[in-house]
Amino acid sequence: MDPFAKLWATQATNEHAERYSRAVSSYEALAHRLRNRFFYDTFKNLIKENKIEVMMNFGCGFSMYPFTLDPAVLFVEIDTEDVIHFKQQKTNSWQDKGVLPKRNVKFVSADFNSQSLDELYKRLLPLCEGKKTFILIEGVLFFLGRDDTTRLFHLFSRLQKKNDFVGSVSFQPSLEKQRVFSRLIDFVEVNLEKNQQFNYQTVADEFYTSAEGYRLTEHQDTISLAARYSPDITLAEEEILNEHMYLLQKC
Numbered sequence: 208m209d210p211f212a213k214l215w216a217t218q219a220t221n222e223h224a225e226r227y228s229r230a231v232s233s234y235e236a237l238a239h240r241l242r243n244r245f246f247y248d249t250f251k252n253l254i255k256e257n258k259i260e261v262m263m264n265f266g267c268g269f270s271m272y273p274f275t276l277d278p279a280v281l282f283v284e285i286d287t288e289d290v291i292h293f294k295q296q297k298t299n300s301w302q303d304k305g306v307l308p309k310r311n312v313k314f315v316s317a318d319f320n321s322q323s324l325d326e327l328y329k330r331l332l333p334l335c336e337g338k339k340t341f342i343l344i345e346g347v348l349f350f351l352g353r354d355d356t357t358r359l360f361h362l363f364s365r366l367q368k369k370n371d372f373v374g375s376v377s378f379q380p381s382l383e384k385q386r387v388f389s390r391l392i393d394f395v396e397v398n399l400e401k402n403q404q405f406n407y408q409t410v411a412d413e414f415y416t417s418a419e420g421y422r423l424t425e426h427q428d429t430i431s432l433a434a435r436y437s438p439d440i441t442l443a444e445e446e447i448l449n450e451h452m453y454l455l456q457k458c
């Protein structure tokens with residue numbers, strides 16, 4: 208579905224993905240594709256309706272949305288310094304060689320664990336002030352604490368205006384009781400760098416239904432998206448790391 212994702216594949220990343228799939232859940236590749244498809248369709252529709260001018264991807268990792276979406280949009284890729292440095296270098300070089308289509312992409316490094324996000328606010332505001340924005344945060348909240356998450360959503364609210372969107376992905380607390388979740392935690396802990404700290408986070412629906420200044424306009428999960436996009440696949444639900452996708456709109 209994403210023709211450019213394969214650009215990042217190496218023997219090491221393929222082996223890591225296979226080890227992860229064997230150790231945690233064989234449905235992970237499907238779950239990732241489903242959430243990408245959901246957001247891709249959401250972006251496409253909103254862009255067509257002229258509702259997005261700037262898309263900011265917090266914790267973008269190596270996702271490649273900019274290169275399959277409308278070139279009129281400004282894409283702001285935000286992640287840690289090492290990810291941003293590597294991604295910027297590679298994507299610029301692939302655009303120069305014609306491997307990737309040209310897009311207007313800005314790269315911003317940040318640490319979401321910082322006590323203050325004022326610096327990040329000052330860097331992002333000139334890119335999005337007065338524009339219609341979509342903020343995406345997918346695959347990230349699991350790695351952050353509640354204070355960091357609250358600070359980030361406060362930042363989103365400062366950057367956005369009425370009718371702008373936030374798309375967020377998280378696990379619900381009920382998943383913590385499932386064996387597939389324990390396997391995820393074990394896998395992440397074994398793969399931590401030496402001395403690296405890790406506290407996982409799950410997020411209840413109330414966090415989104417009570418987000419100040421926003422209303423929840425859509426809520427999907429891996430299982431509902433599988434029914435929409437892959438109705439022929441039979442799912443062993445207890446084997447799925449069920450992710451929840453929330454679409455919020457600023458009031």
Ligand SMILES: C[S@@+](CC[C@H](N)C(=O)[O-])C[C@H]1O[C@@H](n2cnc3c(N)ncnc32)[C@H](O)[C@@H]1O
Nearest residue numbers: 266267268270286287317318319320345346347
């Ligand atoms: C599992 S990846 C998800 C990547 C992408 N959003 C996706 O869905 O494919 C999590 C990303 O969050 C970033 N991240 C995690 N903690 C962060 C932090 N404290 N500050 C900035 N980025 C962070 C990581 O560097 C990584 O790229």
